[in-house]
Amino acid sequence: MHSGKKVKLTLTPAPDHTGVVFRRVDLNYFPIKADIKYASRLSYATNLSRNGVSIATTEHLLGTLIGLGIDNVFVDIDAEEVPIMDGSASAFVYLINEAGVRHGDAEKKVLNVLKPVHFAVGDRRVSVYPAENYKITYSIEFDHAVVGSQTKTIGIDTASIFENEISGARTFGFLKDVEMLRKNGLALGGSLDNAIVIDTDRVLNSHLRFKDEFVRHKILDVMGDMGLLGYSIRGHVVAHRAGHEIHAGLAKKIRESQAAFEIVPLSALVKHADARNAMEEAAELSSQY
Amino acid sequence: MLPIILLFFVLIVLLLLFLLHGRAGDVKNGSESANFYVQAVKLIDSLQSGETAGVENILASIMEADSEKKEIYVIFGNVLREKGYIAEAIKVHKSVLHRPNLENKFKGWALSSLAEDFRLAGMLERAVRTYRDAFNLNPGDSGLLRRYAHLCKQVGDYEKLLSLMDVMAKGKILNEEKYRMEVAFIYNELGEQAAKEGEFSKAETNFRKALKLNAKVYPAYLNLAKLSVEKGDKIGLARKHLEELFRQVPDKAFLGMNLYLRISPGQFEELCHSLLNRNADDWRTRLHLSRYYIQQDRPDAAFPELIKAMQSMPHVLLVHQEIWKFLMQYPKKQEYLKEYAIQTDKIMVFNAPFMCVDCRYKSSEFLWKCPSCFGWNTFVESKI
Numbered sequence: 001m002h003s004g005k006k007v008k009l010t011l012t013p014a015p016d017h018t019g020v021v022f023r024r025v026d027l028n029y030f031p032i033k034a035d036i037k038y039a040s041r042l043s044y045a046t047n048l049s050r051n052g053v054s055i056a057t058t059e060h061l062l063g064t065l066i067g068l069g070i071d072n073v074f075v076d077i078d079a080e081e082v083p084i085m086d087g088s089a090s091a092f093v094y095l096i097n098e099a100g101v102r103h104g105d106a107e108k109k110v111l112n113v114l115k116p117v118h119f120a121v122g123d124r125r126v127s128v129y130p131a132e133n134y135k136i137t138y139s140i141e142f143d144h145a146v147v148g149s150q151t152k153t154i155g156i157d158t159a160s161i162f163e164n165e166i167s168g169a170r171t172f173g174f175l176k177d178v179e180m181l182r183k184n185g186l187a188l189g190g191s192l193d194n195a196i197v198i199d200t201d202r203v204l205n206s207h208l209r210f211k212d213e214f215v216r217h218k219i220l221d222v223m224g225d226m227g228l229l230g231y232s233i234r235g236h237v238v239a240h241r242a243g244h245e246i247h248a249g250l251a252k253k254i255r256e257s258q259a260a261f262e263i264v265p266l267s268a269l270v271k272h273a274d275a276r277n278a279m280e281e282a283a284e285l286s287s288q289y
Numbered sequence: 290m291l292p293i294i295l296l297f298f299v300l301i302v303l304l305l306l307f308l309l310h311g312r313a314g315d316v317k318n319g320s321e322s323a324n325f326y327v328q329a330v331k332l333i334d335s336l337q338s339g340e341t342a343g344v345e346n347i348l349a350s351i352m353e354a355d356s357e358k359k360e361i362y363v364i365f366g367n368v369l370r371e372k373g374y375i376a377e378a379i380k381v382h383k384s385v386l387h388r389p390n391l392e393n394k395f396k397g398w399a400l401s402s403l404a405e406d407f408r409l410a411g412m413l414e415r416a417v418r419t420y421r422d423a424f425n426l427n428p429g430d431s432g433l434l435r436r437y438a439h440l441c442k443q444v445g446d447y448e449k450l451l452s453l454m455d456v457m458a459k460g461k462i463l464n465e466e467k468y469r470m471e472v473a474f475i476y477n478e479l480g481e482q483a484a485k486e487g488e489f490s491k492a493e494t495n496f497r498k499a500l501k502l503n504a505k506v507y508p509a510y511l512n513l514a515k516l517s518v519e520k521g522d523k524i525g526l527a528r529k530h531l532e533e534l535f536r537q538v539p540d541k542a543f544l545g546m547n548l549y550l551r552i553s554p555g556q557f558e559e560l561c562h563s564l565l566n567r568n569a570d571d572w573r574t575r576l577h578l579s580r581y582y583i584q585q586d587r588p589d590a591a592f593p594e595l596i597k598a599m600q601s602m603p604h605v606l607l608v609h610q611e612i613w614k615f616l617m618q619y620p621k622k623q624e625y626l627k628e629y630a631i632q633t634d635k636i637m638v639f640n641a642p643f644m645c646v647d648c649r650y651k652s653s654e655f656l657w658k659c660p661s662c663f664g665w666n667t668f669v670e671s672k673i
Binding site: 084192 | 372374375376410660661
């Protein structure tokens with residue numbers, strides 16, 4: 001979107017324990033792992049860079065991979081920017097579903113949050129709390145008639161919830177910012193076909209896909225950015241007026257707080273939950289009789 | 290806005306056709322047709338009142354009652370796409386296309402709907418392929434042609450766009466004047482592409498073709514002048530191209546003024562005055578002239594031009610910025626500041642006065658190609 005150039009992107013199956021690895025086809029398949037330690041330049045999008053090589057605007061694709069439960073994949077790309085598609089994750093979802101997903105032999109692992117972690121800059125903040133599944137609460141507040149305040153909580157339990165509720169939400173921008181970006185040589189491939197553009201008093205696109213499309217898109221963004229931890233999360237992410245920098249700040253802080261999380265096989269958590277449910281049921285039973 | 294309006298227009302026309310058809314078959318199949326009639330009335334009612342929320346439900350119930358109404362499936366897919374459910378839309382359109390014994394015309398329509406799904410999802414290569422197939426099956430469909438042409442502009446396939454323009458002109462979808470303007474701009478784009486690749490003579494041919502079709506296609510003059518300077522330093526030729534621009538399209542003269550000043554500084558002041566004699570409200574020329582005076586350290590000549598520019602176009606930030614620069618450069622001249630303050634008191638200021646008349650994209654600068662809907666020559670200055 002920013003460079004306005006044509007890009008070829010191919011998702012290639014990767015062996016177990018690979019994670020998500022971007023490979024720059026035009027630079028001899030130079031690999032950059034989707035990991036928080038490579039996150040850079042976070043103002044409008046989440047870019048990854050290693051040894052001076054970078055991949056820009058990774059968040060929508062990473063959010064899709066997390067949302068669809070894909071752990072291992074090579075993302076082969078012949079330019080330095082992931083294509084914007086329609087500004088949402090829906091095209092990635094469609095193409096991945098069309099290609100199909102292969103199940104690996106290794107057990108799926110998740111990042112289980114044990115203690116709350118917070119990150120804030122002024123009143124822009126994001127936290128993560130222990131929870132039984134992956135849940136996100138996001139609130140945005142813009143001093144703008146069209147966007148205003150929006151809050152949404154959603155449990156990303158299945159791929160279909162992600163597909164139906166989140167993947168279609170498009171990125172948005174204010175017309176005055178779009179013009180500033182254009183003047184600085186950014187958003188050159190940007191148009192009403194790949195973003196919601198908001199003027200002083202109205203949305204320039206014909207209509208919104210959801211009434212709260214803005215906050216839904218922020219949920220996609222935070223999913224992508226938290227995806228840089230390398231695992232799907234078992235925890236409740238709560239964000240208020242945050243952005244890529246704040247999301248990445250939290251991801252870095254989680255990585256540094258070894259006591260705040262554990263990496264465990266998904267099945268272990270399911271067993272925990274089953275055991276807990278059984279205990280609760282038993283408790284209920286005993287109280288009934 | 291346009292696609293959705295078109296979509297609903299198509300929807301309404303189709304439904305009316307169905308209604309008529311349904312009435313004719315009443316004797317045979319009374320209750321089914323009556324049911325369809327009720328659904329169709331509901332649909333038209335909700336569309337005319339601008340209530341589009343339940344449209345897909347009504348369509349779904351029509352489809353449930355009669356799965357043979359394949360047209361409804363295509364429209365259903367279109368509605369899904371417009372609502373952002375692109376994967377679903379693709380699925381619906383593909384399923385319709387898998388039906389046996391489809392007529393070419395219908396197949397072309399369904400394919401073009403699928404192509405639009407791909408385009409809106411950002412899968413542009415698939416969109417191009419699918420539009421091409423749809424066009425081959427149903428070359429006379431004006432909606433298809435317009436959307437295919439839009440895609441060609443989006444991906445910069447101007448050769449294809451040229452051939453589509455010919456089809457549209459032959460089918461009277463474009464009138465002669467619009468055709469000449471569009472095609473001239475296309476040749477200008479082709480020229481720019483060639484120039485970028487270093488094919489200067491091909492570029493020149495294309496720019497000349499553009500001007501032959503329409504002498505008002507101002508970027509072509511500018512491109513020819515630039516080409517003359519870059520290619521072989523043919524200054525005299527470049528000046529001729531620019532002077533032709535000033536003569537043919539004086540209100541776009543400002544686009545060539547910097548280059549003219551560079552290659553022909555001796556004639557610059559005279560040029561500005563002749564343009565201003567023709568149009569005293571030409572604030573762009575006044576800005577250029579004031580810059581020229583400032584360069585020559587003639588503030589007393591520059592300042593009145595700046596003030597007149599502001600009076601002609603008070604809501605352009607650029608004019609004020611020029612004045613601020615001037616005031617900073619001559620801080621001791623208090624009388625200028627005072628005059629500016631008095632003049633600004635009399636005006637109202639807006640920030641983004643340039644607007645695309647097709648899609649309402651706004652900009653603080655004049656653009657000859659809309660970055661939003663890719664239209665050419667669609668910008669107007671909104672005046673107070």
